[in-house]
Amino acid sequence: MTIRDSLGLPISGATxxxxxFYQKAVHELQCFVGDPVGSIDAAIAAAPGFVIAHVFKGYLFGLATEREATAVAADCFAAASGLGGTARERTHVAALGHLAQGRWHAAGGILEDLTIEAPRDALALQAGHQIDFFTGNARMLRDRLARALPAWDEAMPGYHAMLGMQAFGFEEMGDYGRAEALGRRAVEIEPRDGWAQHAVAHVMEMQSRQRDGIAWMRANPDAWAKESFLQVHNWWHLALFHYDLGEIAEVLALYDGPIFGTRSSVVLNMVDASAILWRLHLGGVDVGGRWTPLAENWAPKAMSANYAFNDAHAMMAFVGAGRADLAGALLDAQRAAMEAGGDNAGFTRDVGHPLTLAIKAFGEGDFAQTVGLLRPIRSIAHRFGGSHAQRDVIDLTLIEAAFRAGNAALAAALAAERLAARPDSPLSQLFMKRAARPAEVT
Structure with missing residues (x-):
């Protein structure tokens, strides 16, 4: 008898x-809660020939953006490759093979074609959506889900996750009204859906609705934070709202608590820790000794230079901690990465390396060089991944560097630009006040 998943798709080799256990892992991943690795390991232990379970595990590790995790993804690809399976499952295996070799765009393209043919393949949609995020492909973040949603309805398991992903895609494409409506509906259906929660937070961040954002995040944190492996990123979103309001004590409390209180060595968590401390650093806030443990945690991870977006955030920590040795080693690792295969060579060459150099230059007080390095990459920064909210740190660094370089005309132009984009942001208004006093720009 053919065993099928909860949406009716055959799953070869399953018991x-x-x-x-596989369905439990799918639900955990769709909500970003629990232990999907443990659940999928249990599925594989119960059915060693379970093709899509090996693929699922490979996606979990392949999307972690850490070298050691990528090696696990390669092992999962090897295990799945010899198991056969349906045409759909073999396509998944091919996509995983590309991902494990750092060919992000190829993996995303294969999954795009797969979900055109099988729009109810929830795993293909979610893995593809994450690839779109890590490659900064805003249009596909929206359109991958838009193509599939007509085949879904609210009675189907995982429907909330489809709405949450579509919400994030709409937000990244600037369709904020529909993004918020879908994200809120997803959370109504499944309050533990951390990705949908985060999609609505993104809307409020982009619209400078800080008080709304704080209310949204503080309304039911147990739902999106308890046993959630996305919780640090969502706490980071809350910290961003307080940061824009100038509520520095709140930001530091969040940093010392749920953002980096446990001193996580998970790269995606350290990215958020670096990103919030760097924003404070740009504003002249003394963060005390907070940089040192973060830099120490980054040190063994950053030297792989396997994902350029991470490299830039590692450099923030090295600069903040005054670790010129680690900063130099990271730049050497990036130079090697640009000579290696895989898509990260392009991510690094186009955006990651100049950005990392710019952060180092800022730390050394060479603000003119920072400006010179950042201006050419602003319009292509999406190429190395992340969201608009995350990449905003590039603009913030550029603005501050222009002020400190004494380039009053550029600082005023950038301040006016930001005010036009975010008229309700207190930070935008602060930049305008500084620009109105050119003798004080430095």
Whole structure:
């Protein structure tokens, strides 16, 4: 008898027990809660020939943006490759193979074609959506889900996740009204959906609705934070709202608590820690000794230089901690990465390396060089991944560097630009006040 998943798709090599663990892992991943690795390991233990379970595990590790995790993804690809399976499953295996070799765009393209043919393949949609995020492909963040949603309805398991992903895609494309409506609906259906929660937070961040954002995030934090492996990123969103309002004590409390209180060595968590401390650093806030443990955690991870977006955030920590040795080693690792294969060579060459150099220059007080390095990459920064909210740190660094370089005309132009884009942001208004006093720009 053919065993099928909860949406009716055949899953080769599964047993009833293995399928039950697999469905548990799918739900955990769709909500970003629990232990999907543990659940999928249990599925594989119950059914060693379970093709899509090996693929699922490979996606979990391949999307972690850490070298050691990518090696696990390669092992999962090897295990799945010899198991056969349906045409759909073999396509998944091919996509995983590309991902494990750092060919992000190829993996995303294969999954795009797969979900055109099988729009109810929830795993293909979610893996593809994450690839779109890590490659900064805003249009596909929207359109991958838009193509599939007509085949879905609210009675289907995982429908909330489809709405949450579509919400984030709409937000990244600037369609804020529909993004917020879909994100809120997803959270109504499944309050533990951390990705949908975060999609609505992104809308409020882009619209400078700080008080709304704080209310949204503080309304039910147990739902999106408890046992959630996306919780640090969502706490970071809350910290951004307080940061824009100038509520520095709140930001530091969040940093010392849920953002980096446990001193996580997970790269995606350290990205958020670096990103919030660097914003404070740009504003002249003394963060005390907070940079040092963060830099120490980055040190063994950053030297792989396997994902350019991470490199820039590692450099923030090295600059903040005054670790010129680690900064130099990171730049050497990036130079090697640009000579290696895979898409990260392009991510690094186009955006990551000049940005990392600019952050180092800022730390050394060479603000003119920072400006010179950042201006050419602003319009292409999406190429190295992340969201608009995350990449905003590039603009913030550029503005501050222009002020400190004494380039009053550029600082005024950038301040006016930001006010036009974010008229309700207190930070935008602060930049305008500084620009109106050119003798004080430095």
């Amino acid at each position: 009833d027990t293995g399928a039950a």
